[in-house]
C-alpha cells in the first residue's frame with residue numbers, strides 16, 4: 001500500500017472513531033481555549049504515519065514558524081526525557097492547536113464530561129474501548145513503523161536515514177535500539193493484536 005493510500009485510510013479511521021463517539025462527545029465540557037490536555041501533556045503518542053502527516057504540514061509553514069516549532073519540539077523532548085510533563089510544541093499562544101485539522105489520534109480521543117481543572121479527563125468507557133481499537137487499527141495500518149511520544153517520533157523522522165528507511169518500507173529497529181528502549185518506542189508490528 002502506498003503512502004497516500006495509508007494517509008487516506010488513517011483519515012478514515014479518525015472519521016470512523018468520531019462517528020462512533022459522536023453521542024458521547026455531546027456531553028463534553030471541552031471548549032476552545034481550554035488546553036489542559038495540551039499543556040500538562042502526558043502520553044501524546046503518535047504513529048510514524050501520523051508523524052509524516054505532521055511533518056508535511058510543518059513544511060508548509062513559513063521559516064520563522066518552522067524554527068519556533070523545531071525549538072518547541074526540542075524543548076518538549078528534553079523535558080520529557082527529564083520525566084517532566086511538557087507543553088505541546090503545536091499549542092499557540094491563544095491556546096488553540098496550530099495543526100488542529102490533522103492533529104494526531106491521541107488528541108482526538110481526549111475529551112472530558114467534566115472540566116478537568118488539573119485532574120485527568122472523565123471519558124465514557126465505551127469511548128475508551130473504541131479508542132483502543134482505533135489505535136490497534138492505526139498500528140496495523142502503519143505496520144512497518146513505530147509508535148511513541150510525539151516529540152520522540154518527530155525527532156526520529158527528522159533524521160534522514162530513519163525517514164528514508166521508513167518511507168521506503170525498510171525500517172530497521174536495530175538502528176534505533178538504544179533510543180527505542182530508553183524512550184519507550186513501540187514497533188508497530190509487535191503490538192496490536194487484531195480485533
Ligand code: SF4
Nearest residue numbers: 038088090091097107
Ligand atoms: S497536537 Fe494540538 S491538540 Fe494535540 S496536544 Fe498538541 S496542541 Fe494539543
